[in-house]
Amino acid sequence: MTLTPTADQDAVIDEIFETLATLAPEIRASLPGRRVKSDETNPSGEVRLEADAYADELLEEALGAIDGVGIYASEEQADPIDVGEGDISVALDPLDGSSNIQPNSPMGTIIAVYEGDLPGQGSSLLASGFVLFGPILTMTVARDGQVYEANVGSGEIDIINDAVTLPAEPTVYGMGGRVPDWTAGFAAFIDEVEDEYKLRYGGSMVADVNQVLTYGGIFSYPALQSAPNGKLRLQFEGIPMAYIVECAGGHSSDGTQSILDVEATEFHQRVPVHLGNEALIGQVESTLAAHD
Numbered sequence: 001m002t003l004t005p006t007a008d009q010d011a012v013i014d015e016i017f018e019t020l021a022t023l024a025p026e027i028r029a030s031l032p033g034r035r036v037k038s039d040e041t042n043p044s045g046e047v048r049l050e051a052d053a054y055a056d057e058l059l060e061e062a063l064g065a066i067d068g069v070g071i072y073a074s075e076e077q078a079d080p081i082d083v084g085e086g087d088i089s090v091a092l093d094p095l096d097g098s099s100n101i102q103p104n105s106p107m108g109t110i111i112a113v114y115e116g117d118l119p120g121q122g123s124s125l126l127a128s129g130f131v132l133f134g135p136i137l138t139m140t141v142a143r144d145g146q147v148y149e150a151n152v153g154s155g156e157i158d159i160i161n162d163a164v165t166l167p168a169e170p171t172v173y174g175m176g177g178r179v180p181d182w183t184a185g186f187a188a189f190i191d192e193v194e195d196e197y198k199l200r201y202g203g204s205m206v207a208d209v210n211q212v213l214t215y216g217g218i219f220s221y222p223a224l225q226s227a228p229n230g231k232l233r234l235q236f237e238g239i240p241m242a243y244i245v246e247c248a249g250g251h252s253s254d255g256t257q258s259i260l261d262v263e264a265t266e267f268h269q270r271v272p273v274h275l276g277n278e279a280l281i282g283q284v285e286s287t288l289a290a291h292d
């Protein structure tokens, strides 16, 4: 499903996550002065904050300078950038959920490490991770089928949990998209789960998925009537977050199959996303199949 890195690739991946940990406090420190909107939009048509552009530049410069990283790609840029020799490509959402900066709510940075050219897919993924800019500055990394969570407040990787695993009993659910825009199948699924679980949704994928990793449950950004592929991007959000949840013992789905099996045809391709405990992912797939 995903690739096993060679020893050389492992060394590059170590450096990628060390670099991300070093930059995380710097990015956090830059946020108070960069809460304002710029007059630009990103390739997905979203208005950029000055913080989005700053984080993207900082990450491109630092990750692009690592020996072995050949391509830097970002949700903030139209095309991947050739940054040197090497068979490793990094694809980033520099500040995922950055609209949460204005109300001072959590958001994150997501990274996918692929082998070879982009767009990459699950079968070319080597590792993935995210930084969560919450009350505590943490980095969660999935490698070799395992997930760790580290405190990176000092710029160093200080591991606080070396085996992140989804709790067996789900507790929370959270989902994006306007309710009138949901499909009949997704509305039926939410009807089923709302009696049993607690709604928790903050509007930043990283923070919302981290709640699922912490408490068990499901995060969905579903296919919508107006957007059959939903909102989230396969390269920068769907694949890396699916890998983390699957390595933590959960499942992922685009509605019918694991997000790690979705064919990547376009760089800024969108994908419906469901991440969480196995039983809930099975339930969302069967309810969607029965109604849509």
Ligand code: F6P
Residues within 6 Å of the ligand: 096, 097, 098, 099, 175, 176, 177, 203, 204, 205, 206, 221, 231, 232
């Ligand atoms: O893709 C950016 C993002 O902010 C995600 O982090 C989040 O899950 C989603 O968009 C929130 O979208 P909405 O504002 O439609 O709930």
